[in-house]
Amino acid sequence: MNDAPPLDGPLLDGASGVEPILDRDESWARISRWFEDARVRRWYGGESHRCTPAQARETYRRRAIGESPVRAAFITHERAPIGYVQFYRVDAPEEYQLPPEHDVSRTWALDLFIGEPELWGRGIGGRIIELLCAHLEHELGAREILIDPRVENARAVRAYGRVGFEVVGRLRAYEEQDGVVHDGLLMRRLASGAAGQNVEK
Numbered sequence: 647m648n649d650a651p652p653l654d655g656p657l658l659d660g661a662s663g664v665e666p667i668l669d670r671d672e673s674w675a676r677i678s679r680w681f682e683d684a685r686v687r688r689w690y691g692g693e694s695h696r697c698t699p700a701q702a703r704e705t706y707r708r709r710a711i712g713e714s715p716v717r718a719a720f721i722t723h724e725r726a727p728i729g730y731v732q733f734y735r736v737d738a739p740e741e742y743q744l745p746p747e748h749d750v751s752r753t754w755a756l757d758l759f760i761g762e763p764e765l766w767g768r769g770i771g772g773r774i775i776e777l778l779c780a781h782l783e784h785e786l787g788a789r790e791i792l793i794d795p796r797v798e799n800a801r802a803v804r805a806y807g808r809v810g811f812e813v814v815g816r817l818r819a820y821e822e823q824d825g826v827v828h829d830g831l832l833m834r835r836l837a838s839g840a841a842g843q844n845v846e847k
C-alpha cells in the first residue's frame with residue numbers, strides 16, 4: 647500500500663509544475679476535455695477511450711484526494727492545468743515482468759500525459775518528470791523509478807531518456823488497446839547512489 651501523503655502543494659520549475667488536483671467539477675471537466683482529442687487518446691487510454699466528466703470524477707477523484715494507493719496531480723504550465731500525472735509504489739515485480747526476486751520495496755512508477763498536443767515537444771514533460779522524480783527520491787525515499795512507454799512512442803522515450811531513464815527491457819504483449827496488443831519498453835531511473843538490480847529476463 648501507498649503510505650505517502652498526497653501532494654500538498656505545487657512543485658514548480660519556472661513556468662512548469664505539478665500541482666494538486668482540486669476536487670471540483672472543473673477539474674473533471676478538464677480531464678474529460680483532454681480525452682476528447684484523438685491525439686491524446688492515441689498515446690494514453692486508446693483510440694476508443696471515452697471519459698465524460700462524471701467518469702473522470704469516478705476514476706480520478708480518489709487518487710486526487712489521497713484515498714487511493716495511486717497519487718494523482720495536474721501538470722501545469724504558467725499555473726494552468728495542461729496534463730495529468732500519477733505515481734504509485736510498485737507492489738510486485740511481476741507487474742513489470744521483472745524476476746520475482748527483484749526488490750521493489752523502494753520502487754515507484756509514473757504515468758503521465760500532457761493533454762494539449764500543441765505543448766508537446768517543448769521540454770515541459772522533461773522538466774516535470776525531473777521535478778517529480780526528485781520529489782519521489784528525496785521526499786519519499788524512492789531508489790528506483792519505472793516508466794513503461796509503448797515501444798513506438800518515440801517522443802516519450804526520448805523525453806524520459808533525457809532525464810535519466812534507461813531502457814532496461816522490452817515488455818512483451820504488455821497492453822491491449824482497441825484489440826491491438828502492444829509491446830512496451832521498461833525504462834528505469836535510479837536515485838544517485840542506488841545499486842541497479844539486474845533486470846535481465
Ligand SMILES: CC(C)(COP(=O)(O)OP(=O)(O)OC[C@H]1O[C@@H](n2cnc3c(N)ncnc32)[C@H](O)[C@@H]1OP(=O)(O)O)[C@@H](O)C(=O)NCCC(=O)NCCS
Pocket residue numbers: 686689690758759760761765766767768769770771772773794795796799800801802804805808
Ligand atoms: C510523453 C510526454 C509527456 C513528453 O512530454 P514533452 O513535453 O512532449 O517532452 P519533452 O519536450 O521534454 O521531450 C520530448 C523529446 O522528444 C523529441 N521529440 C518530439 N517529437 C518527437 C517525435 N515525434 N519523435 C521523436 N522524438 C520527438 C523532442 O525533440 C524532445 O527531445 P530533445 O529534448 O532531445 O529535443 C508528452 O509528449 C505527452 O504527453 N505525449 C502524449 C501522451 C503520452 O505519450 N504519454 C506517455 C505515455 S508513456
